[in-house]
Amino acid sequence: MKIHEYQARELFTKYKIPVNTGRVCYTVEEVAETFDEFNQLVVIKAQVHVGGRGKAGGVKLAATREKAIEAGRNILGMEIKGIKVEKVLVARAADIEKEYYVGLINDRNSKSVVLMVSKEGGVEIEEVAKNTPELIHKFVIDPQLGLQPYQAREAAFKLFDDIKQVRQAADIMVKLYQLYVDTDSTLAEVNPMVLTPDKQVLAIDGKMNFDDNALYRQKEIEEMREVDEDEMKEIEAKSKGFSYVKLDGNIGCMVNGAGLAMATMDMINLYGGEPANFLDIGGSSNPQKVIEAMNLLVSDKNVKAVMINIFGGITRCDDVAKGLIEAMSQIETDVPVVVRLTGTNEVEGREILKGSKFYPAETMSEAARKAIELTQKVHAD
Numbered sequence: 001m002k003i004h005e006y007q008a009r010e011l012f013t014k015y016k017i018p019v020n021t022g023r024v025c026y027t028v029e030e031v032a033e034t035f036d037e038f039n040q041l042v043v044i045k046a047q048v049h050v051g052g053r054g055k056a057g058g059v060k061l062a063a064t065r066e067k068a069i070e071a072g073r074n075i076l077g078m079e080i081k082g083i084k085v086e087k088v089l090v091a092r093a094a095d096i097e098k099e100y101y102v103g104l105i106n107d108r109n110s111k112s113v114v115l116m117v118s119k120e121g122g123v124e125i126e127e128v129a130k131n132t133p134e135l136i137h138k139f140v141i142d143p144q145l146g147l148q149p150y151q152a153r154e155a156a157f158k159l160f161d162d163i164k165q166v167r168q169a170a171d172i173m174v175k176l177y178q179l180y181v182d183t184d185s186t187l188a189e190v191n192p193m194v195l196t197p198d199k200q201v202l203a204i205d206g207k208m209n210f211d212d213n214a215l216y217r218q219k220e221i222e223e224m225r226e227v228d229e230d231e232m233k234e235i236e237a238k239s240k241g242f243s244y245v246k247l248d249g250n251i252g253c254m255v256n257g258a259g260l261a262m263a264t265m266d267m268i269n270l271y272g273g274e275p276a277n278f279l280d281i282g283g284s285s286n287p288q289k290v291i292e293a294m295n296l297l298v299s300d301k302n303v304k305a306v307m308i309n310i311f312g313g314i315t316r317c318d319d320v321a322k323g324l325i326e327a328m329s330q331i332e333t334d335v336p337v338v339v340r341l342t343g344t345n346e347v348e349g350r351e352i353l354k355g356s357k358f359y360p361a362e363t364m365s366e367a368a369r370k371a372i373e374l375t376q377k378v379h380a381d
């Protein structure tokens with residue numbers, strides 16, 4: 001689960017991590033009122049669940065009431081990476097001498113929380129990790145001991161020379177770690193943490209993700225949930241018994257079994273295609289389920305072809321084929337659908353699909369290649 005920056009800041013404040021004060025605004029009028037109250041240079045920031053808002057024009061400084069209104073008008077309603085901005089944070093702008101990165105993540109290799117710090121703050125950390133990984137310093141935190149002050153200071157010394165700033169930064173890291181553990185977080189980032197000209201260390205951006213499986217014991221976090229369209233789809237899918245994750249590609253996948261779903265995505269990638277989603281519909285040939293899954297896939301505008309990959313075990317391929325035909329008779333879509341059926345009663349299954357508008361395939365690789373080909377045809381039209 002993701003939260004917005006303004007919500008991360010509320011948690012930071014609760015844990016006494018210093019931030020520049022701000023307020024969330026839903027209208028241009030509220031932006032103007034907030035400017036009047038702060039009566040100083042403000043920063044206006046889109047609140048959406050994606051990074052790189054700065055680059056996309058979703059973060060603007062404003063020195064006057066007029067500029068604040070103009071920025072509010074521009075940012076409210078704009079789209080960032082396909083997500084509509086419905087609220088902005090208006091904060092007292094900090095004076096910045098230098099920007100740093102501080103982050104905590106769950107690291108599978110060390111089976112621990114890892115603290116990462118870098119002097120390359122403010123920019124997207126993924127870029128730094130790719131191009132200059134040596135500029136990111138990592139510290140594995142012992143789960144029994146937690147982040148010890150000496151370890152936090154060691155990390156802070158990678159950023160600052162002056163002991164006064166080292167202490168401030170280390171203090172922020174220890175508090176951030178406490179917040180991270182207390183809330184079952186899976187990611188906590190302060191990017192940037194800044195040094196001001198009067199030598200204060202401040203968090204001016206915050207990002208936090210949480211473990212969905214821990215929400216049952218994190219009521220306060222769960223109450224912060226504000227879902228956007230994509231997340232709404234994932235939640236809806238879950239309530240229907242699917243596991244669904246939206247991705248950026250154009251081939252919709254419908255598969256029975258999580259392992260097979262992963263293999264299907266790999267196969268599409270192998271032939272140069274890109275899956276639009278992960279979707280495990282579970283072990284059933286119920287036509288209603290297929291209809292729902294199909295509707296879910298074609299509601300994604302990026303989907304240009306669908307690949308259905310079914311391994312018949314207890315689920316019989318002829319049942320699945322019947323379900324598919326019934327389902328397609330109830331769905332209006334021009335998206336071509338490739339079906340690969342294998343396992344119990346596969347021959348009968350394929351026989352049923354003959355003459356239908358499905359594109360049959362016998363092997364997984366054939367199905368993947370066909371689906372990719374079909375997306376290219378659509379492109380050419």
Ligand code: GDP
Pocket residue numbers: 020043045050051052053054055059092093094095096099121122123191192204205
């Ligand atoms: P992101 O692009 O989504 O990560 O948004 P950030 O909140 O990190 O803002 C992007 C950039 O805008 C920062 O790296 C800063 O350079 C600048 N910025 C953000 N807040 C302030 C502020 O309070 N004062 C100043 N001077 N610049 C800011």
Ligand code: MN
Pocket residue numbers: 122191192205
């Ligand atoms: Mn940032």
